[in-house]
Amino acid sequence: MQPHSLMKRRQFLQAMGAGIAASALAACAVPVEQGAGTSAGTTAGSDAGEGAATDAGSLEIFSWWTTGGEVEALNALYAVYSAEHPDVEIINAALAGGAGQGGNMKALLETRMLGGEPPDSFQVHLGRELIDSHVIGDRMDPLDELYAEEGFGDVFPQDLIDIASYDGHPWSVPVNIHRSNILWYRPDKLEAVGFDAPPATWDEYFDLADRLAAEGMVALGMGDVNQTQSGHNFESILLAVLGPEAYRGLFDGSVGWDDARVTEALEILSRTYDNANPDRLSVVNGDVVSAFPTDEGAAMIISGDWAHGQLKAIGYDGYHWAPVPGTEGMFMVLSDSFGLPQGAPNRENALNFLRACGSKEGQDAFNPIKGSIPARTDADQSLYDEYQLEAIADFGSNTLVPSIQHGAATKQSFLLDYDFATNDLAVNRDVAQAQAMLVTAAEDAAFGQ
Amino acid sequence: MAASPHARGGRPGWLRGDRLIALLVLSPSIFLVGLFIYGFIGWTFYISTVDWNSVVENYDFVGLKNWTRLVNDARFHSDLRNHLIYAAGFMSQCLILGFILATLLDQKIKSEAVFRTIFIFPFAVSGIVTGVAWRWLMHPSSGLNLIFASIGLENFQPAWFATPRHGMWAVTIAAAWQFTGYVMALYLAGLRGIPAELREAAAIDGAGSIAIYRYVIIPLLMPVTFIAIVLTGMNSIRVFDLVTAMGGSGPAFATDTLAYNMYQTTFGSYRFSLGAAIASFMILLSMFLVIPYLRSMRQEIER
Numbered sequence: 001m002q003p004h005s006l007m008k009r010r011q012f013l014q015a016m017g018a019g020i021a022a023s024a025l026a027a028c029a030v031p032v033e034q035g036a037g038t039s040a041g042t043t044a045g046s047d048a049g050e051g052a053a054t055d056a057g058s059l060e061i062f063s064w065w066t067t068g069g070e071v072e073a074l075n076a077l078y079a080v081y082s083a084e085h086p087d088v089e090i091i092n093a094a095l096a097g098g099a100g101q102g103g104n105m106k107a108l109l110e111t112r113m114l115g116g117e118p119p120d121s122f123q124v125h126l127g128r129e130l131i132d133s134h135v136i137g138d139r140m141d142p143l144d145e146l147y148a149e150e151g152f153g154d155v156f157p158q159d160l161i162d163i164a165s166y167d168g169h170p171w172s173v174p175v176n177i178h179r180s181n182i183l184w185y186r187p188d189k190l191e192a193v194g195f196d197a198p199p200a201t202w203d204e205y206f207d208l209a210d211r212l213a214a215e216g217m218v219a220l221g222m223g224d225v226n227q228t229q230s231g232h233n234f235e236s237i238l239l240a241v242l243g244p245e246a247y248r249g250l251f252d253g254s255v256g257w258d259d260a261r262v263t264e265a266l267e268i269l270s271r272t273y274d275n276a277n278p279d280r281l282s283v284v285n286g287d288v289v290s291a292f293p294t295d296e297g298a299a300m301i302i303s304g305d306w307a308h309g310q311l312k313a314i315g316y317d318g319y320h321w322a323p324v325p326g327t328e329g330m331f332m333v334l335s336d337s338f339g340l341p342q343g344a345p346n347r348e349n350a351l352n353f354l355r356a357c358g359s360k361e362g363q364d365a366f367n368p369i370k371g372s373i374p375a376r377t378d379a380d381q382s383l384y385d386e387y388q389l390e391a392i393a394d395f396g397s398n399t400l401v402p403s404i405q406h407g408a409a410t411k412q413s414f415l416l417d418y419d420f421a422t423n424d425l426a427v428n429r430d431v432a433q434a435q436a437m438l439v440t441a442a443e444d445a446a447f448g449q
Numbered sequence: 450m451a452a453s454p455h456a457r458g459g460r461p462g463w464l465r466g467d468r469l470i471a472l473l474v475l476s477p478s479i480f481l482v483g484l485f486i487y488g489f490i491g492w493t494f495y496i497s498t499v500d501w502n503s504v505v506e507n508y509d510f511v512g513l514k515n516w517t518r519l520v521n522d523a524r525f526h527s528d529l530r531n532h533l534i535y536a537a538g539f540m541s542q543c544l545i546l547g548f549i550l551a552t553l554l555d556q557k558i559k560s561e562a563v564f565r566t567i568f569i570f571p572f573a574v575s576g577i578v579t580g581v582a583w584r585w586l587m588h589p590s591s592g593l594n595l596i597f598a599s600i601g602l603e604n605f606q607p608a609w610f611a612t613p614r615h616g617m618w619a620v621t622i623a624a625a626w627q628f629t630g631y632v633m634a635l636y637l638a639g640l641r642g643i644p645a646e647l648r649e650a651a652a653i654d655g656a657g658s659i660a661i662y663r664y665v666i667i668p669l670l671m672p673v674t675f676i677a678i679v680l681t682g683m684n685s686i687r688v689f690d691l692v693t694a695m696g697g698s699g700p701a702f703a704t705d706t707l708a709y710n711m712y713q714t715t716f717g718s719y720r721f722s723l724g725a726a727i728a729s730f731m732i733l734l735s736m737f738l739v740i741p742y743l744r745s746m747r748q749e750i751e752r
Contacts, residue, residue, distance in 0.1 A: 107716035133719065137504035225611060225696055281700045282589040282611035413503075413718035420524070420702075427613045427701035437523075 058089040059349040061338075062122035064105045066096040067286060069309030073370035077175070080365050081356040088349050093119060103226075106133070106412065113139050118341035120350040125407030126174050126335035131166045132411030134341070141340045142169035146351060152358050155376045159400055160335065163408060172339035173358040176372035179391055180304045180403045181236040181324040181332040184292070184311075188318065189217060189299040198300075198322035202240065202268050205325045209275040212299050219275035221298025223285035228405065230422035231415075233302045233324075234269050235404045240326025241265040244399045251402075251409050253448015257438045266431045273426060281426065286310070293318065304334070304406070308387050309371025321387060331398035334406035335375060410445060417441030490732060496725035504719045515726040525727075527702035528710055531617045535706070536685035538621030539628070543681050544674065546625065547632030552662075554633070555640045565637070569630035576627070580694025583623035584610075587695075610696045616703035624691055628684065632677045639673035640666070672749075679742045686734050707731050 059081075065074045071094075078090050095105040109122055113134060124130040134140050147153055147170050153161065156174065164170045185198050193212055199205040209219035222229045239247045241261050249255035250262075273280070277288065277298060289307050291297035293316040301307060302324055311319060323330065338357050344350045356362040363374040368383045373391045384392065402408035404418060421437035424430070497516065500509045519525050550568055554561055571579070586592040587609035594606045609619040643666060651661045689708035692698075698705035698713070707727055715724030 103713075103717060107712065110716045110719070133504055224700075227698070227700075279589040279608070281613070282608050282696075413720065416713065416718050420698075424701045427703075 056087055057346050057349060058091055059121075059346055059353055060091040060093055060119040061353065062105055062109055062119045063092075063094045064096055064123060066094045067310070068313040069306070069369055069371055072313070073309070073366045076365040076369055077356065077362055080359070080362045081353055084356065085349070085352055088346075088352075103416075113137075113341065116343065118344055120344045120346045121338045121340060121353055123336055124172060124339060125403075126160070126172060126337040127163045127402055127408035128411050129407030129415075130172055130337070130339055132413075134339070135166050135171050139342055140171050141342050142171060143173065143340060143354070144169055146173070146340075146354060146358075150355055150358055155358075155360075155378055157375075157377060157395075160333075160375060163333075163335070163402065164337065172337035173354045174335040174337040174375035175357045175363060176336050176367050176370060177375050177391075177395060178304050178306060178334050178336070178372045178406070179331055179394070180232065180334055180406055181239060181302075181327045181330065182305055182307075183300055183302055183322050183324050184307055184319055185300045185322065186292070186297075186318065187320050193217075198320070199325045200322075200328065202237075202325050206271060209272075213275045218277045218296070218298045219300060220272055220277075221288035221292060221301045222273075222276045222280040223283045223288040224280050224423065224426055225282050225284055227419045227423040229280070229285055230269065230426045231419040232304070232405045233272065234265065234422045236302060236324035236327055236332060237265045237268050238262065238404075239330055239332060239401060240324060241268070244330055244401050247401055250442075251447050257442040258435065262438065263431060263435055266425060266434055269422065270425055270429050270431055273429065290314070292316070305371050305387065305391060307371075309369065312371060312385075329398050331394055331400050332403050333395075333400045334403040334408050336372075410447075414441055414445040417444065490729075493725045493732075494729050496722055497729050499722055501722045502720040511722075515722045518723060519726045519730065524698075524702050524705060524710060528705055528707050531702070531704065531706055532685060534615070534617040535621055535624070535688060536682065538618055539624045539685055540678065540681045542621060542625035543628050543632045544677055546629045547677065548636050548670075550629065550633040551636035551640055554637055565634070568633055571627045571629075572631045574627065576690030577694045579623055579627045580691045583619075583626070583691075584695045587619055587623075610704050611700055613700045613703050616696065616699045620688075620691055620695060620704055623695070624684070624688065628681065632681070635673050635677055636670065639670045643669050672745075675742075675745065679738055682738045683735060686731060686738070707734075 063074060065071060074092070074094070078092070082088070082090065095108060105123075109119070110133070112118055118139070124133075130140070147161075152170075152173070160174060160177075161170060164172055164174060183198060189212065190196075190198065190208065193208065193215055195208050195211075199208050212219040222233070224230055238250070241264050242250070242255070242259075246255050246259075246261065250257065277283075285303065288298060288301060289303070289310045292301060292311065293314070305321075308321070311317075338354055340347070340350055340354060358376075360376060360378060360380070363376050364380050364383050366372075367374045367379070368385070368388070371388070373379075373384065373388050373395060377396075379392075381389065381392070404410055404415065407415065410418075418438065418441060421434045421441060424437060425434035428434075498510060498512060499507065500511045500514070501507045502515075554564060554568075558564070588594070589606065589608055589611065593609075597603075597605050607619075608616075610616040612619065647665055647669070648661055651665045656664065687708055688706050689712070692704050692706055692709050693712075696704050698709060708731065711724050711727040711731070714720045714727060
């Protein structure tokens with residue numbers, strides 16, 4: 001009996017002890033079944049059955065979840081996994097920062113994938129980000145069997161499975177749904193300038209922003225030092241100006257990025273900088289959210305619903321939410337998911353982790369903390385707060401469109417170019433130049449070809 | 450190889466005795482350096498001429514297409530501007546401050562070793578740590594700006610590395626903080642190597658202390674200055690860790706560098722051939738500094 005090289009000393013001793021006991025009882029010929037008896041018993045049976053080997057070793061998970069609510073949510077998900085598989089050591093490889101969300105982690109992941117040393121599983125946005133980065137490069141395994149075994153086809157909405165699929169196979173398991181087109185606002189500040197409701201159109205928005213500015217208040221909070229905030233805001237503005245059909249058309253070649261409506265959207269984005277916080281180019285989005293509860297903070301923030309998780313984590317509740325002006329009835333969707341790289345060192349552990357990600361327990365543990373909503377339609381509604389219940393209802397009734405900034409709509413190289421173009425606008429306020437950069441980026445991405 | 454005059458015995462002269470042993474001992478490292486440095490430089494040049502600009506490997510030869518794209522890229526132009534700013538700011542700060550510190554330390558002061566250690570300490574800190582520390586110091590609403598505000602400079606609140614177009618100046622401050630001590634050590638060694646008689650002779654000839662530095666010491670320190678220029682110049686080409694830790698590519702590429710661009714192009718956008726072209730360009734740029742350096746080293750040895 002050779003102990004697994006990664007087995008801990010305690011497990012090794014237990015296995016030795018159990019092995020000796022088993023010999024003494026002359027029961028060697030009887031294979032010990034998985035789950036029968038103690039963990040020592042199952043480990044001792046590692047020479048007898050395949051099943052026992054799955055519950056040893058480690059599980060390395062890449063993610064860019066490193067702040068407040070994110071870490072807590074991830075730990076809750078790990079706890080669900082560990083309850084089933086207590087002997088697996090989870091290696092949490094989380095890395096923050098970089099242009100494009102999770103840019104640093106993605107770059108490190110890319111070097112690991114290319115070097116043939118993938119982690120066991122990694123966080124990736126459902127959709128084109130995974131497909132263009134790793135599926136087309138033939139570095140992932142399809143998950144048809146897992147979907148069939150776990151009945152994911154019945155519990156995830158078909159629209160979502162379509163986003164996850166390429167070439168007829170699903171490639172990752174969605175763990176949550178986020179909505180990106182949310183305007184978070186301070187009702188007290190809006191009321192102070194005579195607005196009882198959040199702005200529903202961009203004309204109303206600019207009227208409000210001017211009135212806030214006249215009172216010496218910062219209208220819109222932005223943190224653009226990582227070149228991500230402008231891109232995030234711009235996708236919602238694009239959606240507001242173009243509507244869902246034309247917005248989708250931007251990525252299949254039927255609507256050009258040189259369209260006059262894109263110009264209009266860029267002009268709106270440029271105008272929003274007038275009443276944004278003056279240090280918007282030197283701070284991160286997290287700074288803006290942290291300052292939101294204060295008098296000096298912004299009256300409004302355009303952010304995904306992870307901002308809700310961050311604000312909840314610091315115990316603040318003096319805010320409310322609405323769709324970004326002009327996007328009522330539209331749901332800009334992004335989903336974090338986990339996939340199975342080819343050659344994952346602990347494949348069985350990884351598959352079990354994917355089962356936990358897609359399970360009702362896993363999603364109901366993760367999402368209430370993360371501030372997102374479950375991708376499953378059978379979640380326990382009693383666990384979710386007011387915002388999340390609204391989002392769950394909207395997810396079921398609104399038009400779903402994929403997010404650019406968060407990897408659902410386009411490949412990673414376009415996303416970086418898109419971020420650089422919107423960042424150029426944030427700095428130089430030159431609409432024509434930014435649009436030219438977007439047109440070049442779209443040509444390079446070869447949309448619709 | 451022409452040094453050995455006569456070939457006695459069976460083997461050619463250059464392959465006898467010590468030389469044979471030297472060759473045997475050196476050949477593994479020659480092989481490894483050849484493969485892992487020059488082999489991969491060659492491979493990178495090759496990749497820059499193929500069409501591998503997505504996640505799927507593609508070895509179709511496209512000639513200079515990636516190079517054409519690179520030299521027409523606005524980001525590349527920003528990089529060149531940034532490297533000029535960085536080289537000017539970083540090299541001048543290192544050389545001037547390093548020389549001044551070395552001169553002051555050379556005045557036979559008390560506890561010189563303590564000061565020497567303090568000044569050279571930052572060099573022992575990694576670039577990432579330097580970058581993170583200075584990112585905090587240069588945060589717009591904390592660090593240095595708080596100090597400025599507290600001494601009555603409320604209106605002088607620079608955005609530092611987040612300044613559009615000129616953010617690179619802020620990065621040079623952090624870089625110089627790290628590297629000045631090293632340049633100081635170089636100059637100090639150089640100053641110690643100047644014989645006291647030369648200064649005395651100049652003093653007897655009626656030169657004041659400024660004239661001594663201007664006409665005697667600084668010219669004699671030219672080899673040290675040259676080495677310092679090469680070292681800081683190389684650093685200016687490859688700077689990556691500092692900008693990564695500080696602001697990334699910065700507002701509209703204000704603190705982008707060739708190395709950071711290469712990293713993002715290759716591992717962020719998966720444009721491997723374009724990334725290889727950037728890397729190759731950096732090699733060529735370094736050669737402009739290395740070749741004069743090697744040449745002067747040779748002249749030095751031959752002298």
